[in-house]
Amino acid sequence: MDKLIILVVEDDKLTQKVMAQHLGGHCVEFAGDLDTAMRKLAAGHYDICFIDLRLGGDDECSGLQVIPRAVAKGVYAVVMSGCDSEGMVDQAYELGCSDFYAKGNEAANIGAVIAKYHQNRAGCNAGHIFAHRFITEDQATRASIVEALKYASSDLPILILGPSGTGKTSLGKIIHEHSRREGDFVAINCSAYTEELLEAELFGHRKGAFTGASASRKGKLLQAHQGTLFLDEIGAMSLNMQTKLLKAIEERSFHPVGSDKPECSDFRIISATLENLQRLIAQGRLRFDFFQRIHGLTVNLKPLAQRKCDIFPLINFFTQGGKRLSFSAEARACLLDHSWPGNMRELKKLVSLLASGHEGRVTKEQLFRHLTQALGEPPAASGAFVGESQYRYALDQGLDQAVDRFTRGIIMRNLSENHGKKTKTLAALKISTRLLYSTLRKHPAPEEEEAPDGLPA
Amino acid sequence: MDSRPELDKLLHDVQSKSASLKSAAQLLKGCPLGQARKMAALMTKEARDILRSLLKLEKELSRGRDLKA
Numbered sequence: 364m365d366k367l368i369i370l371v372v373e374d375d376k377l378t379q380k381v382m383a384q385h386l387g388g389h390c391v392e393f394a395g396d397l398d399t400a401m402r403k404l405a406a407g408h409y410d411i412c413f414i415d416l417r418l419g420g421d422d423e424c425s426g427l428q429v430i431p432r433a434v435a436k437g438v439y440a441v442v443m444s445g446c447d448s449e450g451m452v453d454q455a456y457e458l459g460c461s462d463f464y465a466k467g468n469e470a471a472n473i474g475a476v477i478a479k480y481h482q483n484r485a486g487c488n489a490g491h492i493f494a495h496r497f498i499t500e501d502q503a504t505r506a507s508i509v510e511a512l513k514y515a516s517s518d519l520p521i522l523i524l525g526p527s528g529t530g531k532t533s534l535g536k537i538i539h540e541h542s543r544r545e546g547d548f549v550a551i552n553c554s555a556y557t558e559e560l561l562e563a564e565l566f567g568h569r570k571g572a573f574t575g576a577s578a579s580r581k582g583k584l585l586q587a588h589q590g591t592l593f594l595d596e597i598g599a600m601s602l603n604m605q606t607k608l609l610k611a612i613e614e615r616s617f618h619p620v621g622s623d624k625p626e627c628s629d630f631r632i633i634s635a636t637l638e639n640l641q642r643l644i645a646q647g648r649l650r651f652d653f654f655q656r657i658h659g660l661t662v663n664l665k666p667l668a669q670r671k672c673d674i675f676p677l678i679n680f681f682t683q684g685g686k687r688l689s690f691s692a693e694a695r696a697c698l699l700d701h702s703w704p705g706n707m708r709e710l711k712k713l714v715s716l717l718a719s720g721h722e723g724r725v726t727k728e729q730l731f732r733h734l735t736q737a738l739g740e741p742p743a744a745s746g747a748f749v750g751e752s753q754y755r756y757a758l759d760q761g762l763d764q765a766v767d768r769f770t771r772g773i774i775m776r777n778l779s780e781n782h783g784k785k786t787k788t789l790a791a792l793k794i795s796t797r798l799l800y801s802t803l804r805k806h807p808a809p810e811e812e813e814a815p816d817g818l819p820a
Numbered sequence: 821m822d823s824r825p826e827l828d829k830l831l832h833d834v835q836s837k838s839a840s841l842k843s844a845a846q847l848l849k850g851c852p853l854g855q856a857r858k859m860a861a862l863m864t865k866e867a868r869d870i871l872r873s874l875l876k877l878e879k880e881l882s883r884g885r886d887l888k889a
Binding site for chain 1: 839844
């Protein structure tokens with residue numbers, strides 16, 4: 364834990380003693396009157412200043428004068444006073460204090476102040492993250508991340524939404540690193556397991572609990588004790604599994620598969636998904652109470668196509684310390700024009716391909732070849748063939764309709780590129796005349812009135 | 821002297837010092853002996869201050885000075 368320098372402005376000796384006990388581990392100084400407080404603030408550097416409002420003397424609320432002085436010096440000013448009338452609270456906040464607590468519950472309040480101070484500092488230090496950990500110049504994305512970092516040290520569950528390859532896991536890890544939790548960051552992809560295996564992975568299992576369980580194994584929940592459990596692709600979890608995990612989250616205890624002995628674990632949940640959870644709830648595929656449990660703060664990560672200002676900073680980042688690349692003007696335009704269905708993962712792969720090649724100067728042709736190759740790979744291998752919009756459309760309308768629309772889009776585009784010549788389209792796309800005409804019957808093209816070309820109608 | 825500010829000050833003293841006393845009492849149990857003695861001494865002084873303020877408050881109230889005024 365960072366040692367903070369803290370000034371406590373308080374005239375009551377017993378309260379000073381109480382504060383000293385609660386702030387043990389930090390460097391604490393005391394000021395018993397207004398003059399001493401002002402002198403110390405002028406001369407010293409403090410992270411936090413706790414201020415009592417009544418400091419004796421004729422002015423009954425002399426502590427109020429300390430607030431602007433502390434704020435002007437960039438100190439996190441917190442009033443902790445027995446004077447907590449509405450008027451006094453308003454006055455203190457108007458003078459710039461960050462928090463106001465009534466005296467009497469120091470044990471809880473001081474911890475809350477320290478945590479909040481760290482949250483704010485984490486948000487202020489986000490510049491380092493944007494330069495080295497999560498490269499983005501997009502203001503909306505930056506604002507979302509800064510907001511998330513402010514909650515890093517709380518227990519609030521965080522839900523990260525965004526298409527594949529937008530950095531959801533990286534962000535989860537960054538939040539964990541700023542959480543001050545002592546345990547590990549433990550990630551699991553919920554879509555990668557069958558229900559039975561996911562249960563064993565999460566809760567662990569005893570030896571012989573099922574076929575193949577040759578030894579007892581600690582589950583992810585236990586591994587994440589005092590740390591963070593990152594649930595990727597949360598939307599893929601079955602209803603039955605959601606019920607079991609919900610119980611474990613609420614009770615902070617669970618039974619490993621095949622065990623009667625409950626295990627306890629204190630973990631914070633960060634979830635991620637590319638699916639629309641509200642839609643899953645409506646479809647009955649996500650329990651509302653489970654959603655409530657995993658949904659505290661929501662962070663939206665935009666696809667790369669919607670934050671193109673990040674493309675070149677990301678390329679610079681990916682090539683740092685290695686071969687640097689230079690792009691022709693046309694290649695740059697092509698990069699900005701590409702839809703990046705695989706997001707940052709796709710860009711990283713492209714940069715890796717380009718950097719491994721012989722030329723440092725990248726032309727449009729080279730770029731186009733690599734992008735085409737990426738799209739030409741089997742979808743399962745590249746993960747980039749199906750873009751976010753196509754995927755969402757298929758979820759909404761069903762796969763048949765999505766395939767139909769996709770087919771139509773390609774046929775219409777090719778027809779347009781070939782000035783309506785159906786023979787050329789048939790040859791270029793290697794499709795049957797039946798498919799071409801059935802597509803045109805369902806979706807007549809405005810420019811399909813072309814000169815007869817010998818094809819059957 | 822106007823009675824209202826005097827009453828407010830007494831009431832604040834009682835509230836503030838009682839809060840300190842409560843917080844100190846919560847800490848007392850885990851304190852090492854040396855610290856507990858010092859803490860207990862400060863708490864006793866605080867309790868006397870509270871008593872003094874309460875007696876003054878009682879006197880003011882018996883003179884008919886109303887806190888609602």
